[in-house]
Structure formats: structure tokens, C-alpha cells
Amino acid sequence: MPRSLIVQKFGGSSVANPERIKRVAQRVVDTKRQGHEVVVVVSALGDTTDELLALAEQISQNPPERELDMLMATGEQVSVALLAMAIEELGERAISFTGAQVGILTDGTHTKAKLIDIRAARIREELGKGRVVIVAGFQGITMNHEITTLGRGGSDLTAVALAKALQAKVCEIFTDVEGVFTADPRIVPTARKLDTISFDEMLEMASLGAQVMQARSIFVAKRFNVDIHVRSSFTSREGTMITQAVKSMEETVVSGVTLQKDEAKVTIRDVPDKPGMAAQIFRELAQKDVNVDMIIQNVSREGATDVSFTVVKSDLPATLRVARSAAQRIGAGEVTTDEGVAKVSVVGIGMRSHSGVAAKMFETMARERINIEMISTSEIKVSCIVRKAHAERAVRTIHQAFGLHKKK
Numbered sequence: 001m002p003r004s005l006i007v008q009k010f011g012g013s014s015v016a017n018p019e020r021i022k023r024v025a026q027r028v029v030d031t032k033r034q035g036h037e038v039v040v041v042v043s044a045l046g047d048t049t050d051e052l053l054a055l056a057e058q059i060s061q062n063p064p065e066r067e068l069d070m071l072m073a074t075g076e077q078v079s080v081a082l083l084a085m086a087i088e089e090l091g092e093r094a095i096s097f098t099g100a101q102v103g104i105l106t107d108g109t110h111t112k113a114k115l116i117d118i119r120a121a122r123i124r125e126e127l128g129k130g131r132v133v134i135v136a137g138f139q140g141i142t143m144n145h146e147i148t149t150l151g152r153g154g155s156d157l158t159a160v161a162l163a164k165a166l167q168a169k170v171c172e173i174f175t176d177v178e179g180v181f182t183a184d185p186r187i188v189p190t191a192r193k194l195d196t197i198s199f200d201e202m203l204e205m206a207s208l209g210a211q212v213m214q215a216r217s218i219f220v221a222k223r224f225n226v227d228i229h230v231r232s233s234f235t236s237r238e239g240t241m242i243t244q245a246v247k248s249m250e251e252t253v254v255s256g257v258t259l260q261k262d263e264a265k266v267t268i269r270d271v272p273d274k275p276g277m278a279a280q281i282f283r284e285l286a287q288k289d290v291n292v293d294m295i296i297q298n299v300s301r302e303g304a305t306d307v308s309f310t311v312v313k314s315d316l317p318a319t320l321r322v323a324r325s326a327a328q329r330i331g332a333g334e335v336t337t338d339e340g341v342a343k344v345s346v347v348g349i350g351m352r353s354h355s356g357v358a359a360k361m362f363e364t365m366a367r368e369r370i371n372i373e374m375i376s377t378s379e380i381k382v383s384c385i386v387r388k389a390h391a392e393r394a395v396r397t398i399h400q401a402f403g404l405h406k407k408k
């Protein structure tokens, strides 16, 4: 097989209406006519996935997750079919497939299924016939023929996994911005496009709220060394290459600032201050697949202490069920929640070798009179929980303080 296979993924905004679908078709056809084999992954049109979820909410507050997957997977089936038609209109041959049809095998964790394998034989067969192959993003199928989805933003994962399975030359992610920026350009107008970013930094930025790439897709890209080119579907300019660390990256201490708004803080009051209590609470949360983010335990008073932690909002109902029953069992007090929080983070590989990043971030927020409620750090990031109402201002001033807007 020739090594000029390219995977191109188009996000929801790139296929939001018939005009845009036709433009995407033209772009795919141009790539094909340059002599490449092309596999296209598409997301659902515009905000379709959100609209489908809103519909479900009108029917049930607690819908079975299997049925949510059945519902959400319909979105991508619409876009692949329309794109195939648009490409045929331009005189190239194309064929669309659902995830199930091309053997995107997953486990049975509905709404956030994990990939097990991709059986790409059917894709290869169709490429061999000279067709453009279009695959529905975000969806898969279990061994028992149940339809699953890969978590929000999951079309990125479909694209990266296909690029790996087909040994594509490059995986192009077309979206509504020109690449990966030093901060969300919608929040920080002076944000600067990065020419390259390492897998590690992109993984942190994505996990910390930079929705331009789904975090899980970067995890897979790093593991299998799949280079990703994030670029605009509206211009032909070069975007951002996500790749292994390159030397020049080490010179920048901070690469980006991110904002995560869908966090909630949970506090368990009066937890008995003795060994094993935290273990019980967090073991039970882990068993329910709840990802706990920041944890803080207050200073003990009279043999009891308050424990606070953050989770993503979508995990809040499950978290509260577990936390309330655990609190009762261990003799702790009430469990309260706070949805008025957000997480602001700075990310950069250079933090491994430079100190003072946290201090500068805290000083910047102090100057702005923004209170920091929780802090966590890793080798390449510092995160703070602040009031949601102040979060965007925090992002802008931190971005400015680290000089990220300047051309290097």
C-alpha cells in the first residue's frame, strides 16, 4: 500500500450546514487529486450532539446510558452520509461507514467507551478501489454488537486511532481555529498560535480544558507516536504540529493557559481524623469510575476535618450518591457542593527545569484580588481553583504576565 495515506478529521462547526459540507468535500477531493489516499472522519453537524442530549433531558433526568449512546451515535451517521454525497457530486467516488461497519471495537462502558481494536480491512478494501472512505467519528461497537460512544470530543480519538491503524502519513484535525493557541482565542484575543507543541504539553492542556483536542486522543497519539496537524477548515494556512518534544520547546517555560469551567467542588464535613477515612471515600469513588481531581483536607479540629475535592460536573450525581453513603458509614457530617468554581492552569514543559512559575501565577492573581481556593501542581502544570465569575479575567492576566502574547 502506498504510504501517502492521510486521515482528515472535520469537527462539528466545519460541517454545520450544507455549504460547509460542500467546502469540506472540495478540500477532501483536492487532497485525493494530489495523489493521496484519504480517510475522512466527521463529527455530527454543528451542535447536534448537544441538541440530542437536550432532547433526552426532556424525556428523562436519568436516561439509561446505552440509550444515550444509541441516540448520540445518530448524529455522526447523518454527517458521513451527506459528506459522501457531496464528494460524489464533485466527481470522486466516496463511501460512508458507521463505526460498527468498519470494526471500531470498544469495551461496554457506555458514553465513555475505551477502544479495544480497529479492524481496518474494510477501509483498506475500499481505498483499494480508489474511493474516499468516510468514517463516523465518536462511535464504536462492542463484541456484543452494542453501539457505544467515546466521550465528548471523541471524533478526535477516532481520527488518531485510524491514523495509527492505517499507518497514515499524518492525521489532520480541521477545526474552527487556526491551530493550538497559547490560550483559548475566544477568551484571550491576544493569544498566539503555536507552531509546534509536544504530546505531553498538549495532553495537559487538553485535560485542563483546552477543548481544541480531546485529551484521550492525545494520550493515544503519544503512545503510538501519531503526529497531528491541527488546522483551520476555513483557510489553507499551516496550523500546529503536535509531536514529540523538540529542542526549541524546552526554551519556553510556559506554553499555555487553560480554563476548565465544568468543575464542581464537593465538601464532606467533619470527617473523623483517623487513618483509613480518605482511603474509604476515594476507593468507593474510584469504583464508580469517578475521576477525582484536586483534593484538600483542612486542618484538623477536635478530631474531625473537612475534606474537599473537585470532579467534573457530569460526575456530580454519582459523586454525591457515593460521598453521602460513605459519609454516613464513617460517621462524617453533611456533604455540600459548590458549582461556582473554575480551574485556571498554566502548562509548560520548561517547568521541569525552571522554578518560580507558581509564585508568578499566585502573585498575578493576588494583584487582581482573585482568591485562590485550591491549588495543585504536577511536573509541567500549576492549577488553581477560583470563583467562576473571575476565571476568564484570571486567564487573561496570567497570559499577559507570562508574556505569552509576544512574538518570540
Ligand code: ADP
Residues within 6 Å of the ligand: 010, 011, 012, 013, 014, 043, 153, 174, 175, 176, 177, 179, 180, 181, 182, 183, 184, 185, 186, 209, 210, 211, 212, 213, 256
Ligand atoms: P470541533 O468541533 O472542530 O471539534 P471544538 O469546539 O471541539 O471544535 O474545539 C475548537 C475550540 O476549542 C475553539 O473554537 C476554541 O474556542 C477552543 N479552544 C480552547 N482552548 C484552545 C486553545 N488553547 N487553542 C485553540 N483553541 C482552543
Ligand code: ASP
Residues within 6 Å of the ligand: 011, 012, 043, 044, 049, 050, 075, 137, 138, 151, 152, 153, 154, 155, 156
Ligand atoms: N459529536 C461529538 C461531540 O460533540 C464528537 C465530536 O464532536 O468529536 O462530542
Ligand code: MG
Residues within 6 Å of the ligand: 011, 153, 156, 211, 212, 213, 214
Ligand atoms: Mg472537538
